[in-house]
Amino acid sequence: xxxxxxxxxxxxxxxxxxxxxxxxxxxxxxxxxxxxxxxxxxxxxxxxxxxxxxxxxxxxxxxxxxxxxxxxxxxxxxxxxxxxxxxxxxxxxxxxxxxxxxxxxxxxxxxxxxxxxxxxxxxxxxxxxxxxxxxxxxxxxxxxxxxxxxxxxxxxxxxxxxxxxxxxxxxxxxxxxxxxxxxxxxxxxxxxxxxxxxxxxxxxxxxxxxxxxxxxxxxxxxxxxxxxxxxxxxxxxxxxxxxxxxxxxxxxxxxxxxxxxxxxxxxxxxxxxxxx
Numbered sequence: 710x711x712x713x714x715x716x717x718x719x720x721x722x723x724x725x726x727x728x729x730x731x732x733x734x735x736x737x738x739x740x741x742x743x744x745x746x747x748x749x750x751x752x753x754x755x756x757x758x759x760x761x762x763x764x765x766x767x768x769x770x771x772x773x774x775x776x777x778x779x780x781x782x783x784x785x786x787x788x789x790x791x792x793x794x795x796x797x798x799x800x801x802x803x804x805x806x807x808x809x810x811x812x813x814x815x816x817x818x819x820x821x822x823x824x825x826x827x828x829x830x831x832x833x834x835x836x837x838x839x840x841x842x843x844x845x846x847x848x849x850x851x852x853x854x855x856x857x858x859x860x861x862x863x864x865x866x867x868x869x870x871x872x873x874x875x876x877x878x879x880x881x882x883x884x885x886x887x888x889x890x891x892x893x894x895x896x897x898x899x900x901x902x903x904x905x906x907x908x909x910x911x912x913x914x915x916x917x918x919x920x921x922x923x924x925x926x927x928x929x930x931x932x933x934x935x936x937x938x939x940x941x942x943x944x945x946x947x948x949x950x951x952x953x954x955x956x957x958x959x960x961x962x963x964x965x966x967x968x969x970x971x972x973x974x975x976x977x978x979x980x981x982x983x984x985x
Contacts, residue, residue, distance in 0.1 A: 710873050711973055712928045721924035723876070729911045730903060731929030737970050737977065739835045740905065740931060743827060744968050744979025746778050747837030750823045752984045758843040760815045764796040768807035771823060780825035783836050783908050790952065795822040795840075797953075802896050802937050802945045802962040804952045815846030818853050820964045824908065836908050838933050839980035840966040852940065853961055856893065860938045860963040863887040863895075867916065867934045871969055871976050877923030881915040884936040894943035896962065899954070901933040904968055928973045935966030 716736055718728035732740070753774045754767060772793035775782050782793035790806075797805035797820040798813070805811075805820075813819065822840035827833045842857050849857075866883035888895050901914030912924065916936040939945075941960030948955065956962050968979045 710928050721927070723922060724912055724924040726913070727911050729924065729930065730905060730907075731927060732905060732931055732970070733929065736905065736931075737972075739833075740837070740968070740970060740979045741977070743780070743825060743835045743837040744839070746775075746780055746825050747823055747839045747968070748980045748982040749778075750774055750825060751821060751839065751841045752982055754821060755843070758813065758819060758821070758845060760813055760846050762813055763809045764798070764805070764807040764811040764813070765809040767796060767821070768792050768794050771821075775823075775825045778825070779828050781828050783824040783826040787908065793823070796820070797822070797962070797964070799961055800956045800959045802939065802954045802956055803899055803964060804954050806950055806952050813845045816849050816853075817845040818849055818857065818961065818963060819843045819845060822964075822966065826908070832906070834906055836904050836906070837980060838904055838966060838968050840935065840964055842963055842965060855891065856938060856940055856961055856963045859887060859891040859893055860936065860965050863916070863936045863938060864934060864965045864967065867936060868967065868969060868976060868978065871926060871934065871971065873926055873928055873971055873973065873975075875926050877912055877914065877926060878919045878921065880934060882918045884916040884934075885918055888936070888938050891938075893938045893940055896937035896939055896943055896945050896956075898945055899937055901935045901966070903930070903932045905931050926971050928971050930971040931968065933966055933968050935964060937962060937964040
């Protein structure tokens with residue numbers, strides 16, 4: 710299976726929900742640039758994730774850094790959202806809204822999710838998307854550290870399954886197997902997604918086993934893998950702000966995310982950090 714010579718949208722067997730974009734090698738080069746900025750945004754914010762800082766202050770630093778890199782936060786204005794990041798603390802599974810009332814304390818576990826896109830002409834609006842977990846103050850309870858370990862392994866397993874010739878469902882199976890081995894659940898109400906010139910595109914990337922195998926993975930596909938693992942039950946609920954999703958049983962939750970692309974002989978991770 711080879712890269713397409715021109716970017717195209719195709720209806721792929723096993724995916725009846727609409728066309729999937731197949732990207733060119735030149736597109737992959739653009740995604741590598743914006744993915745690197747996404748990773749460096751999280752590198753930049755890392756030393757600021759300390760006890761006593763508000764999540765709104767972190768968001769301001771993230772926004773300023775994106776602007777300094779000639780990018781814009783794709784989240785600002787997206788369905789009315791007004792922040793440069795989502796910051797989810799402890800039992801917030803995803804889409805936590807930055808707030809001056811949310812002050813981080815030692816032992817909190819925090820997911821910071823950033824999505825820069827290139828500024829300028831619309832035809833250059835390539836999007837990056839990545840999230841990372843942080844332990845505030847460098848110390849977390851054993852149960853939280855074990856959850857973070859499992860989430861790292863689930864993401865790694867999902868990425869290992871993302872290779873040409875496999876099927877989309879192989880990613881979900883791999884993530885779920887890790888979660889189950891630890892005795893955790895996957896928050897199945899959220900999924901990864903295609904990305905590129907469009908922020909959210911086909912295909913939807915499930916992190917648990919689906920009923921059907923889905924389409925075969927082909928060179929040129931670009932999407933996110935972003936499993937959410939809960940210590941307790943898988944169910945979440947969205948709060949009255951219409952964004953913040955918390956675990957229904959208030960158990961700890963963790964998420965990691967990378968933007969990846971299928972190549973002719975494997976996988977490229979666009980949002981991997983170069984910082985050890």
